[in-house]
Amino acid sequence: MNLSGRLIDAFLALEETRRFSIAARRCHVSPSAFSQMIGRLEEKVGTRLFDRDTRNVALTPEGEVFSSGAHRIAAEIHASMAELNERSLLRKGRVSIAAPPSLAAAWLPQLMANFKVDHPGIDIRLHDVVSDRCLDMIARGEVDLGLNAQRGNDLEFDTRLLFNERLYLICREDDPLAHLKQIRLSHLKDRDFIHTVRSGSVWQQMQGLLSGTKIRDSGLEVAQFGTLAGLISSGFGISIVPQLAVYLCNRPGLLACPINARKALRPIYIIKRKDRSLSAAAQAMWNQIEKSPPGGMLDK
Amino acid sequence: MNLSGRLIDAFLALEETRRFSIAARRCHVSPSAFSQMIGRLEEKVGTRLFDRDTRNVALTPEGEVFSSGAHRIAAEIHASMAELNERSLLRKGRVSIAAPPSLAAAWLPQLMANFKVDHPGIDIRLHDVVSDRCLDMIARGEVDLGLNAQRGNDLEFDTRLLFNERLYLICREDDPLAHLKQIRLSHLKDRDFIHTVRSGSVWQQMQGLLSGTKIRDSGLEVAQFGTLAGLISSGFGISIVPQLAVYLCNRPGLLACPINARKALRPIYIIKRKDRSLSAAAQAMWNQIEKSPPGGMLDK
DNA sequence: GTCAATTACGTTCTCCGTAAGGATG
DNA sequence: CATCCTTACGGAGAACGTAATTGAC
Secondary structure (H helix, E strand, O other): OOOEHHHHHHHHHHHHHOOHHHHHHHOOOOHHHHHHHHHHHHHHHOOOOEEEOOOOEEEOHHHHHHHHHHHHHHHHHHHHHHHHHHHHOOOOEEEEEEEOHHHHHHOHHHHHHHHHHHOOOEEEEEEEOOHHHHHHHHHHOOOOEEEEOOOOOOOOEEEEEEEEEEEEEEEEOOOHHHHOOOEOHHHHOOOEEEEEOOOOHHHHHHHHHHHHOOOEEEEEEEOOHHHHHHHHHOOOOEEEEEHHHHHHHOOOOEEEEEEOOOOOEEEEEEEEEOOOOOOHHHHHHHHHHHOOOOHHHOOO | OOOEHHHHHHHHHHHHHOOHHHHHHHOOOOHHHHHHHHHHHHHHHOOOOEEEOOOOEEEOHHHHHHHHHHHHHHHHHHHHHHHHHHHHOOOOEEEEEEEOHHHHHHOHHHHHHHHHHHOOOEEEEEEEOOHHHHHHHHHHOOOOEEEEOOOOOOOOEEEEEEEEEEEEEEEEOOOHHHHOOOEOHHHHOOOEEEEEOOOOHHHHHHHHHHHHOOOEEEEEEEOOHHHHHHHHHOOOOEEEEEHHHHHHHOOOOEEEEEEOOOOOEEEEEEEEEOOOOOOHHHHHHHHHHHOOOOHHHOOO
């Protein structure tokens, strides 16, 4: 029970040409070898498939029955090989990415568009998620790779630092802080603070950054940067967002100021499961992400 | 581009067990050999199909893609092999036979019924045709085998004599011939003669038999024995039919008498194309026909 | 240290090619 | 006798098993 694709090809070639010698050439073997191949095939399937003498070659009734199966087998083999080949050549495939909302809004769209130009056959899926969920999705295999400010467990994940993003203060133009050339963490003391969602990385980083600074919790916690901007604009307080999200808070009367502290940098890692290899498409995306930093949008 | 069924099986075994050692046992090879098989498979398809370390085995994204194809390939191979096996075991198949009306009516039905009991899965097709058409159908491959009174060209057909059928005179009870103990050809002199169809073997044999005897042509030529009987019964003449067709001419007022002449025997051959082998089903039918002569219905 | 996959290496067997053989028109 | 398929036989390479190695827990 071990038909090789080679023997199937031999069968099909002989069925079509009805000539051993010509079919042999098509299979790139000597007539002798080809004859033996047909013999082996017939032995394996347990029945004679061709009636032949030195002049004529024709399918036996069993050969006719086998023919349809042989065509299907050959087609399936060919399709499977072609499918994998297309994927390794990046002409087909799928890659799914999990990324924080800031990157999903500000940087990835253009990167993905460029990728799509190079590889129009590859289907890209993007999930904008908060930090915890990002690692979760990677671990569960729901996405191929993730971008995140937390690098996660080194036993479970392969991680590479992509860049560091500066955190920005968002406040009203008429805020006292708006006139400062450089903003330090201490300046935030006693200010009303609007949080982004608790499971997001900014919130978590703020916890560390401001542990020594007494801020006032406005009690507001929002998921969308637009909401954040609206609240600040209306005087509910101030907030801090990563650099790439600054433009999402753009609106008349608001100001964004870089925070001048060594710790006010948010790292962005690219992450995959350690025990799973990437598909060709995902690997290509990983490569493109690595060599396409957000460019002028960042300071180092 | 030469996937062997063996490598496909290895893939499926490993996909299912997720253990090299166990999958190896299932494929009846050593763990080492199995590891090499997976390696070869991955080399042939051009991509890694399993992520593995010494502890865990899992499909790569490409492996998942390949999986569905592998299942289909294995299923097609299995189905093709099973199909041929069923046929060689006579559990499936088809056999088509061409035979003269007399045999198709008198002998073959019971023979076919017996065959069907032994091989209920085999589909039997019977064509009752006149002699010329019978050889034609065999030559064109429209039937697997034929029964015929003419043996045809020996270069084109394989032929075996099954038996000889005596020819019978059919006449009215009040016919002068009805009183004769033995009928000779000479007795038919000057009698009105109703012919069976010109392309049938009886007609052709009559031409030879009666070449030295002057008969009168009634001008009637019929295809069905029932018609023949009706015409004779109504006094249009006499006719000659093969022994197995005698009972088809049975009706009150008619008599059938064997013709006592060495040449008044009609041979029945079983015939197949010389350059085509029979399917297993057709071969089984051939064998059954050979060893199931029409028995008591004939004299030698 | 243990267990499982892999690599190294020698053996066996499959498969191919050259050359001789045989059948057919 | 010319053509085409088949058989014979020897060599090259594939595939397997045993045993040593690597790697993960």
